Amino acid sequence: MAEVVLNGVSKAFGDETALDNVNMTVPDGSFVVLLGPTGAGKTTTLRMVSGLDKPDAGHVSIGGRDMAGLTPAQRDVAMVFQQYSLYPHLTVRQNLEFPLKSPILRTRQSVIDQKVGEVAEILQISHKLGNKATALSGGEMQRVSIGRALVRNPSVYLMDEPLSSLDAKLRSDLRIELKNIQANSGATLLYVTHDQIEAMTIATHVGVLDNGRLVQFGTPREIYENPVSVYAASRLGQPRINVVPADLFGGAPQAAETIGLRPEHIVQGEGEDSMVKRVEHLGDQTRLHLAFKNHDLITVTDAHTELSEGDIVKIRPEKPYYFDASGARVA
Missing domain, CATH: 2.40.50.140 (Nucleic acid-binding proteins)
Structure with missing residues (x-):
């Protein structure tokens, strides 16, 4: 069980309020997309769940367990950042293997080889496994970054605009693959994007954020057909309302x-x-x-x-x- 619950979560950085009393339940096995402009609080929400930042008020629970005081490693989450966050001195294979070689996971080498091979094929980087990370293009580095999360089997995936640096064809392909992986694994996935098409096609639920407040949460169809405000209505739909x-x-x-x-x-x-x-x-x-x-x-x-x-x-x-x-x- 990996239901994620944010209960009254608030966070400020100096005088700037990043999250304002956010209450949200991410159902177990769901694919939740957070939508909103820059500064709405999307990435901060991910950091609250991951444990990279602590809330000023409220609390986060995963699978019914309060996450207060737990490190990111103890929360059984895998995060993909907007930046590539790779080890430049390691090969693609070594970067993909790295999470599985953690003392916490203790994964057998045969299982590591199998998972790395499967993920590399999905992400179309099998021919790059021997390359150093520094020899990759930006899109290839982002695929490796996604792969580092996919090789694991965490309770929750957290993804911060992971497809933004990819070309249109690959972005479309990986959108489908991510949805298939999430659906087949049953994992809970919390995903940030500015792309309305991504939200409409991959999300089971969408959370619309505005200046740190959660203004609407529901299925893409619910928000598209029954928006609670002009702001929520403008988040989905192309052309805009x-x-x-x-x-x-x-x-x-x-x-x-x-x-x-x-x-x-x-x-x-x-x-x-x-x-x-x-x-x-x-x-x-x-x-x-x-x-x-x-x-x-x-x-x-x-x-x-x-x-x-x-x-x-x-x-x-x-x-x-x-x-x-x-x-x-x-x-």
Whole structure:
């Protein structure tokens, strides 16, 4: 069992509040992604769980056991940093073997060889096992860094934007592999990323952080379809949600200040006139940039649309979200 619980966790660095009374339960065997801009508290949350930093208030438990006073080594977690954190004088094989040769694990050499071989194949670095870490490209070094965590079988994996330095093709491949590894091993994984696609495709749960506060926690679909605020709504979805004055289409609730519309929730062919400002053909779909009553809107349409700049399109809202002046959702 590796359920991770943060109970009232707060952390400040000088006058800066990094985490503000965070309460979050990471279910056993889940793949949880933390989303938010730089400074939201994502990495600090990982450091609280790993034991690299201590909370000023509150506590962290893993598997029902309070982690207070326990070192990172005693917590049975494996962390992948945004930086590569490799031993430059060792070969790739030696870097991958290093965690397994810990006196705590006492892994047999035959098992070490098997695990290193399996992980190297998954990460497409089998042909680099004899190379020194200093002879690798940045993307290769990051793959080795990920491999150092994967060769172990910890209770919890902690990953801080591990795919950010990789090219698009490899990032897509490893995203699938990480999800498969996590699902097959049953391990709990807490993962930080700025990539909305990663969050939507690999997460079982998403935690949205804003200035050290956890503003929403749920499945990607729950947060996408039922955001609690403008901020939460803007964390998921590409293109981003359209946010315009609540009375732009009429019929808004009294407390509403703004209306939020996902691009797919702008119905075309009926309603009021808008003008096409730009057409973006993306292969499987087309994005329309519209001008509507002096406001810009983005919607999606058929991949083979014949619409062009200057055309007039009738639109109306469907499934709108309303938000008050503070950005909170209005029922």
